[in-house]
Amino acid sequence: MGTCVVRLPIIFNSTTDLLGQGNAGQVFRVRLPGNRIFALKRFLPSLDRTDFDNEARVLEELEDNPHPCISLPIQSWLEVDSAYIRFPLAETDLFKLIRTTAPPANILTTDENADRFFGRHLAGLCEALRYVHEARIGRQQRRRIGFHHDIKPANISIFPGGVWKLSDFVSGDIRFVGANEEIYNRRPSTWDRLYSAPEFVIEGRVSCPTDIWSLGAVFLEVLVWATLGGDAVQQFHDKRREYGGGRATFWSQDEAVPCLNPTVLKAMENLEARCVGLRPLTVLAEIIRKVLVVDVKDRWTAVKICDYRS
Ligand SMILES: Nc1ncnc2c1ncn2[C@@H]1O[C@H](COP(=O)(O)OP(=O)(O)O)[C@@H](O)[C@H]1O
Ligand SMILES: [Mg+2]
Numbered sequence: 001m002g003t004c005v006v007r008l009p010i011i012f013n014s015t016t017d018l019l020g021q022g023n024a025g026q027v028f029r030v031r032l033p034g035n036r037i038f039a040l041k042r043f044l045p046s047l048d049r050t051d052f053d054n055e056a057r058v059l060e061e062l063e064d065n066p067h068p069c070i071s072l073p074i075q076s077w078l079e080v081d082s083a084y085i086r087f088p089l090a091e092t093d094l095f096k097l098i099r100t101t102a103p104p105a106n107i108l109t110t111d112e113n114a115d116r117f118f119g120r121h122l123a124g125l126c127e128a129l130r131y132v133h134e135a136r137i138g139r140q141q142r143r144r145i146g147f148h149h150d151i152k153p154a155n156i157s158i159f160p161g162g163v164w165k166l167s168d169f170v171s172g173d174i175r176f177v178g179a180n181e182e183i184y185n186r187r188p189s190t191w192d193r194l195y196s197a198p199e200f201v202i203e204g205r206v207s208c209p210t211d212i213w214s215l216g217a218v219f220l221e222v223l224v225w226a227t228l229g230g231d232a233v234q235q236f237h238d239k240r241r242e243y244g245g246g247r248a249t250f251w252s253q254d255e256a257v258p259c260l261n262p263t264v265l266k267a268m269e270n271l272e273a274r275c276v277g278l279r280p281l282t283v284l285a286e287i288i289r290k291v292l293v294v295d296v297k298d299r300w301t302a303v304k305i306c307d308y309r310s
Contacts, residue, residue, distance in 0.1 A: 118226075286308075
């Protein structure tokens with residue numbers, strides 16, 4: 001990608017072309033000469049530009065060996081008071097999908113259909129995460145490790161052809177390290193703690209396992225949507241708040257000790273009952289049981305999930 005200073009004849013209306021916004025910036029639908037349409041992420045003006053610098057750096061690293069389920073940019077640049085990253089345009093994101101559309105009618109009718117849907121999308125995300133967490137790069141097979149640290153439905157973009165991709169690496173990190181080194185983040189996630197894992201409360205830092213927890217939370221929401229529809233996703237959210245101290249986290253605290261949110265436990269039990277007879281869903285439900293685990297030592301890694309599926 002490479003950061004450069006250029007001024008493109010990009011046309012957009014900052015109100016009507018707004019596609020979405022998070023804590024770091026706003027994303028617009030923009031048009032370039034030749035009627036080519038893209039997504040443009042404009043970072044909020046910030047004195048130190050940390051968010052832009054961080055996302056641009058992580059994406060630049062990931063671009064060297066692109067993964068099909070990671071949303072990669074086309075270009076990034078700086079202007080006087082803002083910074084920009086241009087991406088291919090996605091159709092929607094997973095947050096909007098599971099709240100505003102009905103699940104495809106046939107995905108629960110046969111093992112084959114269920115596998116085509118869940119196998120493709122959820123396995124793709126898991127493979128992408130495995131690749132971010134640890135990879136051997138180049139001829140010298142240098143060890144590269146990383147994390148995303150803001151996995152949630154709004155950060156999963158859905159591209160034409162129904163390809164689900166991990167996006168928004170503002171909170172991520174990636175670096176080349178020695179054999180046993182690990183990297184940590186002292187923040188639970190950027191701002192949104194909803195999908196964060198409970199270990200932050202105990203250890204005051206998080207690493208790759210928090211991504212796995214978040215992915216498990218996303219999988220569970222997708223299954224709730226697939227089996228019960230979009231209204232059930234919102235109800236599940238509201239019900240989690242009752243135990244999450246006003247926040248819809250997937251964990252809660254019992255006398256200050258983190259535990260699985262009882263609403264999540266109930267949702268998993270209901271799901272397991274509904275999945276009987278559909279093998280791909282049973283496997284997914286088993287995986288969710290292994291990743292929404294409070295104790296980091298016992299939580300599965302991305303490698304383990306990918307291996308279990310195959
Ligand atoms: N490539 C894209 N195409 C279309 N919409 C996108 C694209 N990337 C992000 N969005 C939308 O913009 C929102 C905010 O983008 P994101 O990169 O997550 O910014 P932030 O770091 O501020 O959270 C996303 O939740 C999604 O709805
Ligand atoms: Mg985001």
